[in-house]
Amino acid sequence: MTMRVGWAGQERSGALLAGGAVVLVGGSVAASSLVGDYPVLGGQGVRYLLAGLLLAAWSRLRGEPLIRPTGREWGWLGALAAVGLAGCSVLMIQATRVADPGSVGVVIGAAPLVIVLAGALVRRRRPATRLLVAAAVVAAGAAAAQSGSGAGSFSLLGFALSLGALAGAVGTTVLAAPVLPRLGPMTVTVYSCVLAGGLLLVLAVQDGLATGATVLRMPTLVEFGALAYLAVMVTGVVCIAWFGAMQRLGSERTGLFNGLIPVASLAAVLLVGAGQVGAWQLIGALAVLVGVVLGLRRGPVVTATASGPTIAGAVPVGR
Template sequence: MMFDARERSGAALALGAVCLIGGSVAAAGRLHDFPLIGGQAVRYGFATVFLLVWGRIRRHTFIRPSPAQMAWIFLLAATGMAGYGIVLVYATSMTSPGNVGVALGAAPLIIVLVQSLLARARPSRNLIGGALCVACGSAVAQMSTGSTVQWSVQGFMWSCLALTGVCAVTLFGAPATKALGSLTATTYACALASVMLFLTAVIKGSVTGTPVLRRPSGTEFSALAFLALGVTTVVYLLWYGAVERLGAGRTGLFNGLVPLASLLALSVTGTATASLNQIGGAVLVLIGVAFGLRVRKRGAPPPGRPRQSR
């Protein structure tokens, strides 16, 4: 499929976002001992400040959302931001971070399946075949080079919840972005996620006596800074910029590259070493995504094709 200039820029934005998302798996693996909920509240609070400063620099006017638009923002903040941030840290503590990264590669198929259900359209054979390939790839990634299974019910469940959060970013974020623009929607969602997390941390602390926050170590601070600035602020602006240019469906395809990006980030940072099985599983996931989404009816426009520039 040939892209015009607008679509090529959207593809570049999505690719940049995917590389940073891959790094988030490695960063989350360094926060297992840090107060989780309070740390995530600080992450999204700093991200809100960064976004407000960026909006001021660009002289951006933040549109006041309608009740319906605010509902989408609330769902995005609760599931794709606050919920995902907590779940990702738990998932990487329950199973190998590489396994979590591979599981996230199923997001494009989930997004398309949900869209098919909402449109009351029957999924294609290619989509079903691609889903089976993705499932096989995820299973292969769970095995170590010693042919022992690195699998647990808890790890699988938390990885699935992390996958749900990734899907929510596109499914809930697209309507808000279309109505308000990427900067406005992201800023409101980050602010709301920070408030949700801070209140939750305070309530949990009052009940259990656990600290809301503590002074982070150097490694923990660098991980939080990367998550706040790189993965939250920059990724959401890049991702929703891509959604505006490509539409939610085609932008979601780039989630298929998350397994490879996360395994590369884990290897570069020394957080973990990617095994041959994990690499093979990631490739199978990528093949499954490509196979499941490669065919459309001739003459039909791609889903979510963006409108012409105004």
């Protein structure tokens, strides 16, 4: 027997989780700027390792043991850690150092469209027209919001780094999808964060030995606060919320919310008084909102079993 789960159930909680994750990521712009002078590889390594260990301790205190991944799942988790977490964060920081942040946002704003296409390619099927149109609207709106913020000059190196960060943003969703149904958000987050942190610290040590660069140093009070916020809120909480949304909405429809990240960043800039919001930003924000609503309109079809309704985390629901 099949039944349709309404917006008040799985979709509402999924949208709230994805929206909350986007707000935290968008608000991380100010925190990231505070650690601009801190060693990138070492700092980001500590960030992810701290997030993973804190979440593992929290899971243990709650009496919810982590699920042990299988050999194949370790491969997906390793790819998620390297591409979606470590690669994305490092390339994003490097891109904003050599290119205008607004220009970087234009490239990242294409993530929803790429996720829809990638999901279809992985399953060897044609993407749903509604999702494809919604992703295009979200990407266009995010680009408009950022181009109106002064995204003018753009270096070739900055563009290449931005494409790498885009690949990482897409990888966070695409690479987590195969392991989420069995492992769940907490296990996926803990293991991927620990793997990402370990990888970055190893790279930091190798870079230090090769070039003499500083691996880690004692952070200032401001840097410590920013790193702690990035580790706990922007890494731990965001990953759990995002992966939880994927279980409820599917990977492609959750990916639409990526388009809200540049808009949330603009709102954060406005709140701290670091800039102004003009007509293009408002138009872009409206377009993103329309695209997300369009992509989420159709409810998922869930198969009722003896143990209750189940939703496939790797397959976009409601198609």
